[in-house]
Amino acid sequence: MAAREAGGGVAGRAAQKLFSLSGLFAVYKPKGPTSAAVLNLLKEKLLAEAGVQTNGNKRKSQVLKIGHGGTLDSAATGVLVVGIGKGTKLLKTMLAGSKKYTAIGLLGKATDTLDATGKITEEKPYDQVTKTDLENVLQKFTGDIMQVPPLYSALKKDGERLSTLVKRGEAVEAKPARPVRVYSLSLQQFQPPLFTLDVECGGGFYVRSLVSDIGKELSTCASMQELTRTKHGPFTLEEHALHEDKWTIDEIARSLEHCMSLLPGEPSHKKFKTEHPGETAVSCEDK
Incomplete structure (x- = not known):
């Protein structure tokens, strides 16, 4: 028919x-x-x-x-x-399902969105951070960890996205930390203040939050500059x-x-x- x-x-x-x-x-x-x-x-x-x-x-x-x-x-x-x-x-x-990402982070600057689209909320020195420091910190973010999702996200409150509520100027409390899984995390490039990560993670994971948390762990701050999803389940970018x-x-x-x-x-x-x-x-x- x-x-x-x-x-x-x-x-x-x-x-x-x-x-x-x-x-x-x-x-x-x-x-x-x-x-x-x-x-x-x-x-x-x-x-x-x-x-x-x-x-x-x-x-x-x-x-x-x-x-x-x-x-x-x-x-x-x-x-x-x-x-x-x-x-x-x-x-x-x-x-x-699992996803793979390549992310570029920027040391020394934090933003309200945790990425390059937001307003700078904090600036800190980062000269003390070495490649070895960064590689050692990554181990703390591998495996089953707890992560606080960003306010600017697709997560919802009362049927509306948190990002929509924040942009409207409404007071929004951060969602509580939740369990997420990081299968692998490696440093691909380190050219201060920029660093490039390869991440394989499970569902519900925010790479922006990861980059921000890494900055805090290094006693500075950081924001994500670029993000590319290279794999989602069996589907690859190439x-x-x-x-x-x-x-x-x-x-x-x-x-x-x-x-x-x-x-x-x-x-x-x-x-x-x-x-x-x-x-x-x-x-x-x-x-």
Whole structure:
């Protein structure tokens, strides 16, 4: 039976193929837009290619069921895992999966957001910090540790993001420290005041908080300057993340075929091959 647009008309072959896609794949998130904005752009491009005219009608755009697993900050880049069709049901497992990051930290300056987008709140000398000091401190942040999430985050209070409340000027208390896991943490480069870390961690971990905590442990302060997610579960930046020029129905179909084979223990791609149009869009984010 031919796929139908939300407004009624029979969609073309491209639309039929789009609405039959199901599974997980990865896209490249550039610096600047939010993860939600990247997802919306992806959806717009796919619906436009399929010839589904939304004309700003939100209900029409919801015929495509799509979501992402694991929010990246606006200033961050890298792997963003996307679920389409019934694949959105697999996103919760991705939120808890391991992730790898490359982060550049700056010694001597702290900000309210813990990264380069915020206002400087403190400045301290850092000349006393050596490469050996930094490497030794990293050992304290490896394994099962406790971490206080940043105020500027996607975590929510009464249904609203903490970052939204803080920007509105409302008083927000820091969330209590919570257990997180760091599988590996290594120093890749040390050119004071900059240092580069490779981090592999579990779900709910904030690299911004890590960089800030490292600064405090070194009796100075620090803020994150750049962050790139290089791996999320089995999806890597180099091999799997589709850049915007490849956000097409055919490219995503090929990526789904490849990526679904990366998920051992999950239902096979064949079980996710078809999807009925007309379902509501889903978006999953880190909590």
